[in-house]
Amino acid sequence: MPVLKHRCVTRKVGADHPLAGKTVYIPDMAEGSVEALCAVLRWMGIGALPTPHPDEHTLELGGKYTSGDECFPAKITIGDLLKIAQRPGFDAKHTVFFMATADGPCRFGQYAPFLRKILREQGYGDVQVFSPHGEHGYSDFQDFDHAFVRTAWRGVVAADILRKLLLQTRPYETQPGASDRAYRESVDDLCQTLEQSCSDTACQMRSVRASLLRARDRFYAVPARYDCSRPLIGIVGEIFCRLNTFSNRDLVRRLEAQGAECWMSDIAEWIGYTNVEELRNLRLAGRAYSWDMLKSKLRSRIQHADEHSLRSLFVKDFTGYEEPSVEEVLKLAHPYLPFPGAEGEMVMNMGRSVYLARRGADGIVDMSPFTCMNGVVSEAIYPKLSRDYGGIPIRNFYFDGQQSDLDRDIAIYLELARSYREGKSYKRSYPARFSRQEERVASVVRRK
Numbered sequence: 097m098p099v100l101k102h103r104c105v106t107r108k109v110g111a112d113h114p115l116a117g118k119t120v121y122i123p124d125m126a127e128g129s130v131e132a133l134c135a136v137l138r139w140m141g142i143g144a145l146p147t148p149h150p151d152e153h154t155l156e157l158g159g160k161y162t163s164g165d166e167c168f169p170a171k172i173t174i175g176d177l178l179k180i181a182q183r184p185g186f187d188a189k190h191t192v193f194f195m196a197t198a199d200g201p202c203r204f205g206q207y208a209p210f211l212r213k214i215l216r217e218q219g220y221g222d223v224q225v226f227s228p229h230g231e232h233g234y235s236d237f238q239d240f241d242h243a244f245v246r247t248a249w250r251g252v253v254a255a256d257i258l259r260k261l262l263l264q265t266r267p268y269e270t271q272p273g274a275s276d277r278a279y280r281e282s283v284d285d286l287c288q289t290l291e292q293s294c295s296d297t298a299c300q301m302r303s304v305r306a307s308l309l310r311a312r313d314r315f316y317a318v319p320a321r322y323d324c325s326r327p328l329i330g331i332v333g334e335i336f337c338r339l340n341t342f343s344n345r346d347l348v349r350r351l352e353a354q355g356a357e358c359w360m361s362d363i364a365e366w367i368g369y370t371n372v373e374e375l376r377n378l379r380l381a382g383r384a385y386s387w388d389m390l391k392s393k394l395r396s397r398i399q400h401a402d403e404h405s406l407r408s409l410f411v412k413d414f415t416g417y418e419e420p421s422v423e424e425v426l427k428l429a430h431p432y433l434p435f436p437g438a439e440g441e442m443v444m445n446m447g448r449s450v451y452l453a454r455r456g457a458d459g460i461v462d463m464s465p466f467t468c469m470n471g472v473v474s475e476a477i478y479p480k481l482s483r484d485y486g487g488i489p490i491r492n493f494y495f496d497g498q499q500s501d502l503d504r505d506i507a508i509y510l511e512l513a514r515s516y517r518e519g520k521s522y523k524r525s526y527p528a529r530f531s532r533q534e535e536r537v538a539s540v541v542r543r544k
């Protein structure tokens with residue numbers, strides 16, 4: 097019999113913590129994922145909210161304080177954060193803006209310093225900018241312990257799973273809006289679960305798994321008709337643009353409306369990539385046998401175990417949609433963009449595209465901000481990849497807030513995907529719900 101009886105206790109930071117008594121605003125990059133991250137901060141006793149969903153005012157404000165040379169996500173995030181700053185009664189001293197950062201070849205590393213500069217110039221210099229760095233797998237949440245990093249990771253993976261359920265169900269729903277409702281309820285359920293979860297890691301994992309099982313039941317209850325005639329389109333590209341539906345003008349929903357199903361790269365994949373980068377950088381710095389190396393390896397190992405525990409609930413549901421490991425993606429990218437000579441999202445997009453082609457996808461869409469260097473480099477290499485995979489159609493869609501006839505472009509693209517589908521050599525595997533549907537249809541026909 098245990099001497100100490102387990103009690104569920106949530107974590108709280110002390111009153112001397114730099115974020116105590118403040119509200120952290122996180123740019124609404126991806127519905128569900130950002131809410132989950134905010135819930136984890138609240139679990140720590142820190143006020144946290146996603147910025148409201150971007151709108152035309154976001155573009156207006158973002159445009160006013162940027163020159164046009166910046167990347168589109170910079171304009172959106174700056175616009176969204178300034179909307180908060182311009183609210184009546186805004187309290188700069190008790191506000192923190194979250195802006196992740198990274199080194200590397202692209203402009204992402206400039207977002208946080210640029211935001212600080214604008215805030216200073218506009219008289220909001222008291223606002224603290226909180227900027228975890230990709231070099232450490234975003235694990236350097238100052239003054240937080242590993243419990244936060246672990247819970248945040250669980251939140252990110254769980255939110256990725258919910259998005260996957262949404263994208264796999266919505267194209268087949270027979271009651272419009274039912275999948276979106278199931279998704280919304282599931283995100284709220286997950287956030288509540290995380291916010292109230294226990295500090296004991298095993299107990300917390302049980303509650304997150306239970307929340308995901310409730311989500312699965314909600315999606316099972318969505319009236320749907322699964323048929324194999326929809327082309328499967330893999331979605332890759334710049335992380336913000338592919339996830340932020342305002343930035344990409346809801347491209348996934350538009351693809352679905354024209355008959356496609358989409359399979360999008362997860363956020364967890366990117367964090368996994370930054371972990372691999374961290375290990376490589378430590379080796380390059382001659383610190384292969386250092387304390388940091390040990391910490392990093394341990395963190396990766398724990399994250400893999402947690403991810404496996406959450407994803408294992410969906411083995412049957414995700415048959416044919418299995419996620420590759422980061423190592424596998426990098427290996428697949430090698431003939432096109434060899435890592436580590438090439439780094440970042442372009443490498444992941446390349447490897448992921450090969451993976452998708454081999455899993456029987458009927459086409460690949462790369463969503464990137466206009467002038468994004470990852471998008472531009474990838475676009476130059478996609479024709480070769482497409483030739484190597486029987487002419488799989490790969491299309492870059494660039495976004496900069498301007499209007500264009502997106503639906504017309506999608507219609508043309510999907511025609512290419514449908515004709516590729518007829519002769520492709522890599523066939524898809526389908527989860528059981530597709531055959532169950534066929535059985536259901538067959539039994540209805542027999543009864544008639």
Ligand code: SF4
Nearest residue numbers: 167202203204468469
């Ligand atoms: S990935 Fe592209 S859009 Fe994002 S910061 Fe880098 S260059 Fe800009």
